[in-house]
Amino acid sequence: xxxxxxxxxxxxxxxxxxxxxxxxxxxxxxxxxxxxxxxxxxxxxxxxxxxxxxxxxxxxxxxxxxxxxxxxxxxxxxxxxxxxxxxxxxxxxxxxxxxxxxxxxxxxxxxxxxxxxxxxxxxxxxxxxxxxxxxxxxxxxxxxxxxxxxxxxxxxxxxxxxxxxxxxxxxxxxxxxxxxxxxxxxxxxxxxxxxxxxxxxxxxxxxxxxxxxxxxxxxxxxxxxxxxxxxxxxxxxxxxxxxxxxxxxxxxxxxxxxxxxxxxxxxxxxxxxxxxxxxxxxxxxxxxxxxxxxxxxxxxxxxxxxxxxxxxxxxxxxxxxxxxxxxxxx
Amino acid sequence: xxxxxxxxxxxxxxxxxxxxxxxxxxxxxxxxxxxxxxxxxxxxxxxxxxxxxxxxxxxxxxxxxxxxxxxxxxxxxxxxxxxxxxxxxxxxxxxxxxxxxxxxxxxxxxxxxxxxxxxxxxxxxxxxxxxxxxxxxxxxxxxxxxxxxxxxxxxxxxxxxxxxxxxxxxxxxxxxxxxxxxxxxxxxxxxxxxxxxxxxxxxxxxxxxxxxxxxxxxxxxxxxxxxxxxxxxxxxxxxxxxxxxxxxxxxxxxxxxxxxxxxxxxxxxxxxxxxxxxxxxxxxxxxxxxxxxxxxxxxxxxxxxxxxxxxxxxxxxxxxxxxxxxxxxxxxxxxxx
Numbered sequence: 001x002x003x004x005x006x007x008x009x010x011x012x013x014x015x016x017x018x019x020x021x022x023x024x025x026x027x028x029x030x031x032x033x034x035x036x037x038x039x040x041x042x043x044x045x046x047x048x049x050x051x052x053x054x055x056x057x058x059x060x061x062x063x064x065x066x067x068x069x070x071x072x073x074x075x076x077x078x079x080x081x082x083x084x085x086x087x088x089x090x091x092x093x094x095x096x097x098x099x100x101x102x103x104x105x106x107x108x109x110x111x112x113x114x115x116x117x118x119x120x121x122x123x124x125x126x127x128x129x130x131x132x133x134x135x136x137x138x139x140x141x142x143x144x145x146x147x148x149x150x151x152x153x154x155x156x157x158x159x160x161x162x163x164x165x166x167x168x169x170x171x172x173x174x175x176x177x178x179x180x181x182x183x184x185x186x187x188x189x190x191x192x193x194x195x196x197x198x199x200x201x202x203x204x205x206x207x208x209x210x211x212x213x214x215x216x217x218x219x220x221x222x223x224x225x226x227x228x229x230x231x232x233x234x235x236x237x238x239x240x241x242x243x244x245x246x247x248x249x250x251x252x253x254x255x256x257x258x259x260x261x262x263x264x265x266x267x268x269x270x271x272x273x274x275x276x277x278x279x280x281x282x283x284x285x286x287x288x289x290x291x292x293x294x295x296x297x298x299x300x301x302x303x304x305x306x307x308x309x310x311x312x313x314x315x316x317x318x319x320x321x322x323x324x325x326x327x328x329x330x
Numbered sequence: 331x332x333x334x335x336x337x338x339x340x341x342x343x344x345x346x347x348x349x350x351x352x353x354x355x356x357x358x359x360x361x362x363x364x365x366x367x368x369x370x371x372x373x374x375x376x377x378x379x380x381x382x383x384x385x386x387x388x389x390x391x392x393x394x395x396x397x398x399x400x401x402x403x404x405x406x407x408x409x410x411x412x413x414x415x416x417x418x419x420x421x422x423x424x425x426x427x428x429x430x431x432x433x434x435x436x437x438x439x440x441x442x443x444x445x446x447x448x449x450x451x452x453x454x455x456x457x458x459x460x461x462x463x464x465x466x467x468x469x470x471x472x473x474x475x476x477x478x479x480x481x482x483x484x485x486x487x488x489x490x491x492x493x494x495x496x497x498x499x500x501x502x503x504x505x506x507x508x509x510x511x512x513x514x515x516x517x518x519x520x521x522x523x524x525x526x527x528x529x530x531x532x533x534x535x536x537x538x539x540x541x542x543x544x545x546x547x548x549x550x551x552x553x554x555x556x557x558x559x560x561x562x563x564x565x566x567x568x569x570x571x572x573x574x575x576x577x578x579x580x581x582x583x584x585x586x587x588x589x590x591x592x593x594x595x596x597x598x599x600x601x602x603x604x605x606x607x608x609x610x611x612x613x614x615x616x617x618x619x620x621x622x623x624x625x626x627x628x629x630x631x632x633x634x635x636x637x638x639x640x641x642x643x644x645x646x647x648x649x650x651x652x653x654x655x656x657x658x659x660x661x662x663x664x665x666x667x
Contacts, residue, residue, distance in 0.1 A: 045526035159614040189388035190555065191611055194597040198606040216527060219556075219599035223606060246602040260531040261601060262560035267579065270538060271560070273531040277496045 005076050006033035007210050008057070008178055013070035015049070015056045018063075024282045026052045028234040029070065031308065036177065039204060039211040041225030041242070043218055045278055049234040050214045054180045057212075058091050074178075093123045096171035100183040102163035105170070106155040112139075112166055113151030116173060123174050138169040142199060161192035168200065175207065182214045197224055218257060222246055230254050233278055233289035240314025250316040252294050288319070296320040332415070333376030334547055335400070335515060340409035342370040342395050346619075368618045369395040371571045371626070372409065374645065375653070379514075382541065382548040384558040386594070387568035390615060393551045396568070397517045400549060401435050402426055413515070431461040434508035438520035440500035444492040450503055451488035454478070454510050461511045477506040480543075481536060498529035505536065519551045534561060555598045559583050567591045570626040571618055573645055577652030587654050587667065589631050625657065633658045 015027040027049040034040050042050045055061050057072050059079060072079045074090065082090070091097075099105050107115055116135035117128055124131075132151070139147035142165040155163055164184060171179055181200065185193035201224050204211045215221050221228055222242055229239040230251065238251040249255045256274040258264070265271060276293040279285055287302040288294070294301065300319050308315050311323040344367040347353045353362045369392045377383045385393045399406045402419060411419040418429050437443040444453060454474045458465060465473070475485040481502040483495075492500055501521060508516055518537070522530045538561060540546055552558050558565055558579075565582050567575045567590065575588040586592045596608040611630045616622050625643050628634040637657050645655040658664045 045528060161614065189615075190553065190599075191388065191593060191597040191608070194599070194606055194608040195610060197599075198608075201605065217599060218527070219601040222602050223599060223604060242604075257527060258601075260528065262534075262556045263601070265560075267560055268538070268563075270535050271531040273535055274528045275532075277498055277529060278526075 004035065006073075007036045007038075007075060008034040008212070009073040010053070010057065011071045011073065013053065013056055013072060014068040015052050015061055015065055016068040017065045019282065021282055025068070025284065026065070026234055026281060027056060028284075030231075030234075030236055031070075032229055032236065032239060034178070034210050034212060037204065037208040037210055038227070039201075039213065039225045041221030041228040042212060042214045042231060043216065043221050043228060044231035045216060047233075047278060047281065048231040049281075050231050051182050053231070054097070054182050054212065054214050057180065058095060058097065059087055060091075089123070092119065092176075093174045094176055095178045095180060096174070096176040098164075098167055098171050098179060098181040098184045100186050102160065102167045102187075103155065105167050106163060108155055111152050111154055112158075116151070116170055119170055120173050134173060135169075138172045139166070141172060141203065142166070142169045144169070160188055161196060164188060164192075164196050165199065168196075168203070172203065172207070176209060178210045178212065179204070180212045180214070183216070184213075185220065186215070186217075193220070200224070218261070230257075233284065234281055235289065235317060236308050236315070237290070237318070238314060238316045239308065240316075244313040248313065250312060250314060250321045251290075251318050252296050252320070253290050256293075256295075288317075294320075333412075334379040334381075334414055335377040335549070336410075336412035337376065337396075337400060338374050338410040338412070339372045340370050340374070340396065340399055340411070341372055341407045342392075342399050342404055343368055343407050365619060368621050369571050370399065370406070370409075371621070373566075373568070373571075373573045374409075375566055375573065375576045377515075377547055377549060378563075379547055380541070380545045381563045382550055382561055383564050383566060384550040384552055384562040385566045385568060386552060386555060386558050388553065388594075388615060390570070390618065391568040392571040392618075393568055394519050395571075397435070397519045397549060397551050401430075401433050401517050403435075427461070431457075431511040432513050433515040433517065434511065434513040436501075436504050436508050436516060436518040436521045439524050440497055440504050441492075441524070443504055444500055444507075446492050449489050449491055450478070450483070450495075453492075453503065454488075454507055457507060457510050473510060477509045478503075480509060480540065481506040496529075497525050498532055501525060501529075501533050502536065505533075505540075509540070513546070515547045515549070517549045517551070520553070521550075522557065523552070523554070530557070537561065555595065567594065570615060570621070572626050573653070573655055574627065575652065575654050575656075576645070577650075577654075581650060581652055585666075587648075587652065587659050587664075588656050589633055589658065589664065590627050592666070625655075631658075633664055 011031050013027055013030045017024045017026055030053055044050045056067055117131040120131040136147050144150050144165055185196050213225055225242055228242050228245045230237045232253050238254050249258055259272040274293050279289055287304055288306050291297050291301050298320055306317040306319050308317040311321050312325055345364055346367055347365045355361055355363045387393050398404045400411055406419055410417055413429055451474055455470055458470045458473055478485045483502050522533050562579045564578050569590050575591045586595050593609040593611050613630050622629055624640045625638045628638040643655045643657045645653045646660055647653050
């Protein structure tokens with residue numbers, strides 16, 4: 001059977017930062033695939049390397065950071081071989097990015113219309129009038145009331161939720177095949193967060209876009225993504241279908257996170273906490289990065305760093321997880 | 331049991347007009363106009379001893395202002411705060427000092443709330459020396475070591491500076507600073523919002539353990555509705571400076587009555603549920619500068635009628651003990667009642 005080539009294929013991607021005390025490896029050999037119109041969630045704590053992974057895909061890591069190794073294939077082509085000009089044709093055109101703070105993305109001294117036309121004209125040879133028509137259409141898609149009037153307004157005239165809708169509309173302008181959304185609702189209130197995530201989910205389905213959703217919020221990701229990759233200390237600890245991660249997490253870190261959710265224990269009782277905290281990436285321990293906090297740790301975990309391999313229904317990087325499907329790897 | 335902390339009709343406004351020139355308006359002749367943020371519009375509720383009451387609401391609803399008025403960082407415009415039956419909101423800065431040792435506050439950002447140039451030891455010693463002048467040095471040292479142990483930070487680290495600790499450890503130190511003067515009542519303003527998921531559970535457990543050991547009373551401010559559901563005995567829901575609903579946690583989460591509470595609770599991200607089925611509220615939160623007439627929620631409420639637009643709903647205590655401020659609930663015309 002012929003398998004369709006994935007839209008995005010990240011292979012052994014590593015990103016490092018040159019620091020005073022040496023080199024900090026923020027992303028350490030991360031690999032995953034994302035098929036067309038599929039939604040993948042990348043979850044982890046701050047410093048786990050999830051945002052840096054998102055930036056590295058678009059080759060947007062700036063000094064002192066650098067891509068230390070690996071490849072990113074988009075539609076089968078290695079982005080590392082692209083010239084800066086070819087990259088510009090990918091960024092904001094074939095792949096759009098949505099950030100946490102809409103005010104960081106929007107230019108405060110230009111109207112929404114000007115910004116949208118500017119984006120379109122950078123990527124397409126079209127007239128201003130045509131660009132405005134597309135902009136209007138996209139504002140309608142993100143459910144902004146009276147879009148004609150809104151085109152002439154400045155970002156400060158919108159509420160936080162409306163601004164994030166506009167950022168999404170701008171991301172949609174060029175009909176990209178992939179959207180990378182980095183904590184798109186973290187700065188928003190919960191009622192607005194639900195609205196925005198629902199909008200993003202519906203748009204991805206309607207427009208057949210793939211989504212890489214980067215967030216720390218397990219609940220949000222489980223509502224939107226079809227597959228989830230859990231990152232810990234710069235590596236993927238576990239990758240599987242949302243259903244598998246929710247119902248049968250394999251990695252002790254994922255298990256710990258899920259067990260620590262307040263709804264897992266009776267009200268007013270102690271929560272199941274994971275002891276300790278994530279190790280500093282500058283002093284990465286030789287074995288498994290989760291070793292110190294792990295309940296299942298064995299002798300091998302201290303010596304040897306586990307690779308992400310197929311076990312049971314998903315991929316997991318843990319020596320102690322048994323594969324019960326009968327296949328023996330290695 | 332009477333209330334240990336009683337908050338009555340608290341009103342707080344902030345004048346943000348700036349200088350004289352910014353106040354001048356030229357419409358219809360020259361006149362001055364003040365710009366005022368109505369942060370709290372008459373909020374009342376009580377906290378029993380040993381209880382955790384949480385305040386939830388979206389950003390800008392006045393929950394942090396409320397916390398700061400209760401501990402008198404802000405002086406409220408009107409209203410009263412009683413601590414164990416004694417009115418404390420009108421005391422002078424000198425007169426409130428003994429009460430300050432009984433009520434302490436933990437802030438959201440453990441990076442901003444610890445002085446980077448003070449060691450942990452200095453940070454923890456300061457409140458002890460300030461509130462208890464006659465405590466000897468060695469007693470104070472013992473107290474510092476004791477609170478560090480209580481919050482799970484090794485007392486051998488007392489010579490270290492805040493930057494040497496992780497976010498979770500810093501929040502432990504913030505809590506230790508609050509505990510150093512043996513308070514009875516702790517106000518925690520979003521104490522876990524800045525922490526990572528795997529650390530949040532540790533700090534919440536610490537809060538609950540300390541309450542069990544020392545019978546502490548908590549006023550917990552948070553926007554995380556799942557966390558609030560877990561740790562609270564009772565919950566206050568606020569919207570635009572006004573109290574919407576005040577009820578026992580179980581009551582509130584299983585059968586919310588106020589339309590805003592219902593919308594808010596429906597928007598909690600549900601782990602493991604695919605897609606969304608929250609209640610969509612039309613429009614945005616209005617600005618607290620020009621408050622809507624009548625009920626502050628009427629512009630977004632699907633059940634608002636003429637009375638809601640005209641008349642501010644009074645908080646009414648229901649038969650089951652909860653307090654709801656909603657004309658629709660009072661009139662019994664909402665379909666879920």
